[in-house]
Amino acid sequence: MKQCIACGMPMKSPEDYPLGDTTKNYCKYCAKPDGSMQNYEEKLTSMTEFVVKTQGLDRQVAEESAAYMLSKLPAWKKERS
Secondary structure (H helix, E strand, C coil), X not given: CEECCCCCCEECCHHHCHHHCCCCCCCHHHECCCCCECCHHHHHHHXXXXXXXXXXXXXXHHHXXXXXXXXXXXXXXXXXX
């Protein structure tokens, strides 16, 4: 089973991939409508919103948490300090 390089989500079936393209190494939640991968700022924003929604954290704390989570993933190695 593949894991998304941009958010860590397990990708078990074609429905988990952008536009059903199982050759991609990122999931549908990390893709733009055209199937290309979101950039770091786009992913940070969407991950922050996800953390606020699912964990109820303050936006600033959620963004710090999202940035930390993203820093551990292969897609964002260049974004690490």
